[in-house]
Amino acid sequence: MSAAHATFGLAPAIRTGGVLPNGAHQLHRDFMDFTVDGRPLLHQLCDLDAVSPLASDIPPAIFTTQVRRLLLEAAPPLPGGRYVLYGCPECESLECGAVTAVIEREGPDVVWRDFAWQTTATTNLERDGYHGIGPFRFDSVQYRTELARLLPDDDQDDGSTAASTLRRRVLLIGSRVAVLARLAAALRTTNIGAEITENADRVPPDEIRTYGAVAFGSRVAAHEKAAVRAAFARAGVEPAYVEGLAPIIPVLVAQIEHALDSTPPHQRRLTMLVAADGEAGVEVTSTCRVQLVAHRQDRLHRTHSHEVFDGLLEPGRHRIPVEGEAARGRCYVVARTMGGVLAAPMLR
Template identity: 75%
Template sequence: MSAAAYATFGLAPAARAGGVLTNGVHRLHRDFMDFVVDGRPLLHQLSDLDAVSPLASDIPPAIFVTHVRRLLLEAAPPLPDNRYVIYGCPECEGLECGAVTAVIEQRGCDILWRDFAWQTTHTLDFARDGYHGVGPFRFDAAQYRAELARLLPPEGAADDSPPLLRRRVLLIGSRVAVLAKLAAALRTINIGAEIAADADRVPPTEIRTYAAVLFGASIAEHEKAAVRAAFGRAGAEPAYLDGLAPLVPVLVAQVEHALDPTPPEQRRLVRLVAADGEAGVEVASTCRVQLYAYRQDRLHRTHGRLVFEGLLEPGGHRIALDERATRGPSYLIARTLGSVLTTPTSP
């Protein structure tokens, strides 16, 4: 087979965006390594699928290494007929919730991924449940193995060191009640969160574990500068966020966006703006998008509402907004399976 018939194989950081939804449901945040085939995330070819790869950062290190060795064909497949899990449920990873599986095999100097299917039991009806428009993909075995081997501990090291850092956020502010609710919501969706008045007393080893810092509305510019200086002295470069509003779902979405490790060019949700009673949404690939509107009334009660849900094609879209859901100071959250964006409904 000619070289032109080969696909390139890569890995890229990705996240399944968690969140606090209007009905009180919490969706877990999951960081994982996604498979990139010919420069495009494989997950994007499986339209409207809420799933993560087995290479997630929050599973025990030994299990993570086992998943890598399976993909390297150095460990037995977990399913009959030489089938391997490519994507699974982000909440429990149980097969009964459904998983994308594929046959992975070596043919000479090639690695072949073929016969992608949706599977909920150990038996499979491929004619009914197969992804007949996806694959097969033929990879150069040397390039494929070299990419996966980057995830393994150095030779001679134990398989018990975490492959990826846990995602954590430091909340800086004086409105402890709001920050406490925010920290509780973030922990519920699998994001570590701590509250502090400043960063002066945070040890450098701990400072380096934070991927983001969120400033409350009452923090002055000189206080923000002091926090940035403390992180700089520790050699850390987190994302810095100014909280949009004292609305927990909106702040959660801001943190989710800041913690998204997916390279910008591989994100599905590209842009979100709102003005004059409509939202502008741009997506990079076909995906289901949900728009939530949040506002706070004069009694400081939070009101949230789903104002749009639909499958959008690549490109820009204009969506009319319900005036009742966006009257007064209000905020929009756009969600798709791997991305989240926030914006005020007016400047």
């Protein structure tokens, strides 16, 4: 085993939720991802839809237990000294599959080794191991300092962990109540809190501070937007502001998901989406599965969704055709990958 040390870190990450082309909903999850030498570990696992055990929506006592396991202060959950690093974002059941690794002390260091995909209590490293990943050797002081930041002050489970401070609520402002009600329902189904109002002055400052984003309807006037911004400024917070592209629920959900993304820009996989003249331009920073869906409304305001691409993309920029029914009339393209989503109008 190499004696070289890697740098251990933590960074905010998301598993984007949304309304899928078949009408099903995918849960939004905020979590802390592990970084090795500044690079998210999840990006090295290619096409994997999973979250770490350090998710913001788990009870504080369980969150603390997960941190203490990684600190080797609590027993491993699996035989052989194996710990779960990533699991199913929908149910977190081992039967759905999980990335596990042995975590152990070795002298003054902490070592992560023998990474594997696991669906039962035991695993076959020859068959299920990630042979190109690790082992990683971390300085124990630096490793512990990073993880200890997530523990509540005075070792009290009061929920004040770094992950639980992420604001996963959006304030919807506009006069088209029917559209906003459908949008709020879709967001809540994906695990994002949403409330509707016409005037932010009616929202108490303590509640205003719980919103991470504000979405404006298309008919909200400039002076009304200015009043909303002023109300948030008085409360001492600066949310992300979203100007809705179109009254199409999957597109609006995608815009809000992107606005709530707290992942540092340099650690994002999906970094660009442009759509023009029947094709979409996509840029990714690591090999990952990308799904492109085109959405449009017909003259009767019915929404039509067409999946135009679903596959692995290598790092770099890619041009993907958006043709036929998918590109008729005014359409909007949503690009989605594990940990990122972007939306853009098709320009002519």
